[in-house]
Amino acid sequence: MPELTSRRGLLFGTAAIGAGALLVGCTSNESDDEPAANDQPAADDKPGKEVTIGFAGPQADHGWLNAINDNAKSRAKKYSDVTLEITEGSNDTAAQIGQIETLINKKVDVLVVLPADGKALTQVGLKAMRAGIPVINLDRIFNTPQAYRCWIGGDNYGMGLNAGHYIGEKLKDKSDAKVIELAGLDNLELTKQRTQGFDDALKNYPNIKKVARQAAEFTVESGQAKMAQLLQAQSKFDALWNHDDDQGVGALRAIEQAGRDDFLMVGGAGALSAFQAIKQDDGVLKATVLYPPTMAASAIDLARALGQAKGIGGMAEFEIPASITLYSAVVDKANVDQYMPTGFK
Helix, strand or coil, X not given: CCCCCCCCXXXXXXXXXXXXXXXXXXXXXXXXXXXXXCCCCEXXXXXXXXXXXXXXXXXXXXXXXXXXXXXXXXXHHXXXXXXXXXXXXXXXXXXXXXXXXXXXXXXCCEEEECCCCCCXXXXXXXXXXXXXXXXXXXXCCCCCHHHCCEEEECCXXXXXXXXXXXXXXXXXXXXCEEEEEEECCCCCHHHHHHHHHHHHHHCCCCCEEEEEEEECCCCHHHHHHHHHHHHHHCCCCCEEEECCHHHHHHHHHHHHHHCCCCCEEEEEECEHHHHHHHHHCCCCEEEEEECCCCHHHHHHHHHHHXXXXXXXXXXXCCCCCCEEECXXXXXXXXXXXXXXXXXXX
């Protein structure tokens, strides 16, 4: 999963419900001859000013990142007034900077950038802003707000918090309950935030103790290897939180190989395979906490609104917000059908 320094400046509901929810038309109870404060121009689906959006992201070497690209492309196709200039994507900082500079030279109207490294790409974000091209900074954040007009991304702390509360509520009546954690890469700030949120949530349940934690690498192979180690070390526990559904594929393999089914598992991110397993409900995986790749579709909506000098329906302001933090919803058997269309492969 991508690195993020969290900015929970504005909760904006669950992105997976649909990015289009950002842009529905304003409503008012005022009469036509008496203008209301919230009768502001808001972006909607009707064709408007032509907008060219440049999109630059890292290489899609992970299911979530591939879903980011797919969401951006499919959302842009929805609008007849949007032209999307999308780069090939690269994890090489210099290459991505070059791709963004090419988009700047093409004089696109708005840039959407998911940087491979937010700190390293801050200067090119500043360059775009100084050239009069507003930037939507997607997920991995630049070092300064001067490098973007709007940041939109996920809530890593919220992922851990909601995973912890879900597990806590399931185990609140069990004495001496034990939980374990399969984290992501420990050198990433996002992993620390997810663990912190999880630990803070568990503080509300004095009967629950976290007895083990292993850090994997957001890959199937690492998930399987680290989960096998956890299972060997912990003969008895009641719940597992796994930070990432991709590495969760490997974790589930290790669990099946060990013949274990005596605990519940909560995943993270929102992969289609996780949704399908939750719906089937014949294994340990009972829920997953979203880190929705639909944020890329929302970023296209925001870029279009920005390029057309419009605001967001349902908000009184003329302008789009400076920061939008998406909600980390818990998906379990009760609501999985609603979220199934948003699952990524």
